[in-house]
Amino acid sequence: MEVDAIVLSIGMLTNIEPFRDWGLTIVRQRDIAVAPTCPPTSPGSFAAGDIVTYPGKVLLITAGSGEAATAVTPRRSTS
Numbered sequence: 001m002e003v004d005a006i007v008l009s010i011g012m013l014t015n016i017e018p019f020r021d022w023g024l025t026i027v028r029q030r031d032i033a034v035a036p037t038c039p040p041t042s043p044g045s046f047a048a049g050d051i052v053t054y055p056g057k058v059l060l061i062t063a064g065s066g067e068a069a070t071a072v073t074p075r076r077s078t079s
Contacts, residue, residue, distance in 0.1 A: 009051070016051065027053060034071075046071040 025033040031053035048067035
């Protein structure tokens with residue numbers, strides 16, 4: 001897969017400033033809004049972990065690991 005950027009952030013504080021110009025939906029000044037299946041609001045971008053938010057989000061390290069796999073897994077049409 002060809003990519004323009006990979007951003008990996010491991011640490012205690014989230015700095016969302018670099019992403020403000022990427023066309024993502026930012027909520028509460030610190031979270032990227034995604035659907036529960038983790039595709040962000042900007043096509044071609046993927047996000048997972050503590051930086052994302054969606055209804056029912058569970059803030060656990062293991063949940064973030066699962067979100068990463070969910071975010072990059074291609075979706076099949078159900079129709």
